[in-house]
Amino acid sequence: MAGPALEIAAAVRSAERSAVEVLDEHLAVINERDGEVHAFNHVMAESARALAADVDRRVAAGEDPGPLAGVPVALKDNLCTRGVPTTCSSKILDGWLPPYDATVVSRIVAAGGIPIGKTNLDEFAMGSSTENSAFGPTRNPHDLSRVPGGSSGGSAAAVASGMAALGLGSDTGGSIRQPAALCGVVGMKPTYGMVSRYGLIAFASSLDQIGPFARSVEDAALLLDVMGGHDPMDSTSIPDAVPALRSGLREGVDGLRVGVIRELMDGIDADVLARVNAAADALTAAGAKVDDASVPAAIYGLSAYYLIAPAEASSNLSRYDGVRYGLRVDGPDITNMYTSTRAAGFGAEVKRRIMLGTYALSAGYYDAYYGQAQRVRTLIIRDFDAAYQSFDVLLSPTSPTTAFPLGSKTENPLAMYMSDVCTIPSNLAGHPAISVPYGNGDDGLPIGVQVLAPALQESVMFRVAAALEDSING
Amino acid sequence: MADRITAADVAHVARLARLDLTDDELARFTEQLGAVLDHADDVAALDTHDVPPTAHPLPLRNVFREDQPRPSLDRDEVLAQAPAVEDGRFRVPRILGEAP
Numbered sequence: 001m002a003g004p005a006l007e008i009a010a011a012v013r014s015a016e017r018s019a020v021e022v023l024d025e026h027l028a029v030i031n032e033r034d035g036e037v038h039a040f041n042h043v044m045a046e047s048a049r050a051l052a053a054d055v056d057r058r059v060a061a062g063e064d065p066g067p068l069a070g071v072p073v074a075l076k077d078n079l080c081t082r083g084v085p086t087t088c089s090s091k092i093l094d095g096w097l098p099p100y101d102a103t104v105v106s107r108i109v110a111a112g113g114i115p116i117g118k119t120n121l122d123e124f125a126m127g128s129s130t131e132n133s134a135f136g137p138t139r140n141p142h143d144l145s146r147v148p149g150g151s152s153g154g155s156a157a158a159v160a161s162g163m164a165a166l167g168l169g170s171d172t173g174g175s176i177r178q179p180a181a182l183c184g185v186v187g188m189k190p191t192y193g194m195v196s197r198y199g200l201i202a203f204a205s206s207l208d209q210i211g212p213f214a215r216s217v218e219d220a221a222l223l224l225d226v227m228g229g230h231d232p233m234d235s236t237s238i239p240d241a242v243p244a245l246r247s248g249l250r251e252g253v254d255g256l257r258v259g260v261i262r263e264l265m266d267g268i269d270a271d272v273l274a275r276v277n278a279a280a281d282a283l284t285a286a287g288a289k290v291d292d293a294s295v296p297a298a299i300y301g302l303s304a305y306y307l308i309a310p311a312e313a314s315s316n317l318s319r320y321d322g323v324r325y326g327l328r329v330d331g332p333d334i335t336n337m338y339t340s341t342r343a344a345g346f347g348a349e350v351k352r353r354i355m356l357g358t359y360a361l362s363a364g365y366y367d368a369y370y371g372q373a374q375r376v377r378t379l380i381i382r383d384f385d386a387a388y389q390s391f392d393v394l395l396s397p398t399s400p401t402t403a404f405p406l407g408s409k410t411e412n413p414l415a416m417y418m419s420d421v422c423t424i425p426s427n428l429a430g431h432p433a434i435s436v437p438y439g440n441g442d443d444g445l446p447i448g449v450q451v452l453a454p455a456l457q458e459s460v461m462f463r464v465a466a467a468l469e470d471s472i473n474g
Numbered sequence: 475m476a477d478r479i480t481a482a483d484v485a486h487v488a489r490l491a492r493l494d495l496t497d498d499e500l501a502r503f504t505e506q507l508g509a510v511l512d513h514a515d516d517v518a519a520l521d522t523h524d525v526p527p528t529a530h531p532l533p534l535r536n537v538f539r540e541d542q543p544r545p546s547l548d549r550d551e552v553l554a555q556a557p558a559v560e561d562g563r564f565r566v567p568r569i570l571g572e573a574p
Binding site for chain 2: 096097099192206232235236300302304306307318321323324325330331334335337339340342343346348351355356358362368372373374375376377379414417430455
């Protein structure tokens with residue numbers, strides 16, 4: 001399945017369709033549906049129309065605008081866009097206009113892509129439902145009473161409902177893959193360091209990665225091909241060249257060794273388990289050797305993550321102090337200004353994580369919590385390495401459940417955190433993982449299956465994802 | 475779970491984090507942080523004395539670049555986003571003086 005982005009790019013490059021017409025179709029869907037879904041914080045209609053007109057001019061002049069020619073792309077609102085509001089769905093950044101573009105945004109525009117708007121998220125990407133937004137929740141386009149997942153719920157909902165052909169998210173503990181699963185689209189977290197984070201507003205710097213949302217595996221590969229690769233502006237960006245992912249996509253899975261992670265099949269809803277087992281059967285039928293795999297330390301991932309990520313966040317978010325940008329609440333002296341600004345600007349979940357992280361890093365607790373979580377991180381990496389001695393890729397659910405009702409977990413942070421139990425281990429290890437839609441649950445809502453691979457093994461991971469997609473479409 | 479973290483601990487951490495909390499927030503966070511830390515007991519109890527910590531998933535070392543001047547962000551564009559500006563600089567409330 002080529003997917004809408006590849007179809008649009010092919011049609012626009014051959015002048016069969018105009019980029020402006022494609023854009024207008026997507027803006028019409030936004031007009032029609034976004035009142036109820038609320039995927040977007042800000043629609044970039046004017047700048048998008050100017051870019052689309054430019055793409056059309058270049059095609060008319062015989063130039064090739066690039067592999068994303070005329071493709072509307074939704075940007076998570078924690079990616080900086082010069083002169084365009086970038087809020088992180090937080091009151092503390094409401095009204096801020098960044099003075100520069102994120103590298104991924106520049107690369108998308110350079111490839112002919114059309115940023116169509118900034119999408120809603122859990123404030124500063126902290127959450128699993130997109131309910132922690134200062135601007136109100138996003139709803140799941142498949143059932144408006146349910147959450148879209150999070151934190152990149154706006155991008156997932158925009159791509160799922162046809163408001164954009166592609167979307168960008170950031171994934172710190174599952175924030176691309178979990179909403180992709182809950183909205184029935186493809187969502188992927190690349191190897192740590194594969195995609196530049198210059199211009200991504202930091203949450204937890206040893207975990208954050210930018211990745212694509214798409215309605216097909218090949219569309220996701222297309223976007224990653226455009227975004228990936230070294231960037232001197234991000235010192236954590238990997239200097240090696242990124243493999244071209246689309247070329248090998250349909251090479252099949254014959255002879256590949258696929259392991260189903262036993263520890264991540266525990267405590268999962270029965271209808272989700274059934275779809276993971278169906279995916280394993282489909283891969284067996286396609287020639288893969290499927291067996292049980294074990295990553296014992298994965299069960300400690302959730303606890304380790306909810307110490308490491310808040311610790312890093314408490315440091316990263318110290319920059320919101322009312323001095324250089326964003327909200328300021330004046331006070332008699334500077335300390336008072338800091339505390340009043342931060343009290344007024346941050347929502348409950350952000351405060352909770354800053355508190356948890358500050359506690360985990362504070363004198364007397366550092367070693368017991370943060371230090372210990374970092375050692376557990378080593379154990380998880382070792383267990384993955386051992387599993388990959390026997391397997392090329394691993395398989396698991398993406399989310400333990402289908403999309404849950406709005407409000408059902410907001411009062412119980414721990415229950416909300418459990419949504420990320422299957423996605424967190426890949427972030428801790430820095431490995432790539434992808435969620436592929438694989439049928440529906442008993443409630444008729446989408447279920448995603450996760451394919452995990454060792455660092456920089458995106459090619460084999462995408463091949464397996466494509467085989468799963470073919471097995472369910474074919 | 476009792477007294478895992480007290481309201482006084484939470485108030486201390488809030489001061490470290492430069493956050494003003496209401497009484498209501500203080501009570502709620504004391505309970506919720508306690509629940510998350512209880513859940514972290516499984517990690518705290520693991521024997522890891524011979525396991526090195528991982529701070530970062532990449533084996534990258536220091537990254538250097540040529541020390542050459544290049545254009546930086548536009549000063550006016552940056553200052554236009556600040557809450558208060560004076561003479562091309564960020565303006566802040568009094569830093570030195572009597573304690574509040």
